[in-house]
Amino acid sequence: MTLRPFHLAFPVRDLAEARSFYGGLLGCAEGRSSDEWIDFDFYGNQIVAHTGGESGDRASNPVDGHDIPVPHFGVVLTMEDWQALAERLVAAGTEFAIEPTIRFKGQPGEQATMFFRDPSGNALEMKAFADDAKLFAR
Known part of the structure; x- marks a missing residue:
């Protein structure tokens, strides 16, 4: 594909x-x-x-000890780009739903992730993998 x-x-x-x-x-x-x-x-x-208004859905799902906002969207970045974005967001005083962190440590699919909302309340997740081949790892 x-x-x-x-x-x-x-x-x-x-x-x-x-x-x-x-x-x-x-x-x-x-x-x-x-x-x-x-x-x-x-x-x-x-x-x-x-x-057309703000995002009205404030539901969440538990994943690896965090309440993940649902719905959300985002993108998989390189680790370098993820770190640079995390630094820029922290410097700008962004309020995070989930602070920049590493999720699934030591497991297949280990990833850097962070969640924050846009001014209208839409939840975004930006993530990165040390090994991009693990994007769909189980």
């Missing part, structure tokens, strides 16, 4: 906030936009912030 970029559209309460968060803080290049939506290059994937 050939990997292709994913597309995700999601609600935001304010496009200026979304532009500042995704474009400014996360460094995602902006693509097309209108008065009601903005495309962003989310690490090679297309996400679209649409006006």
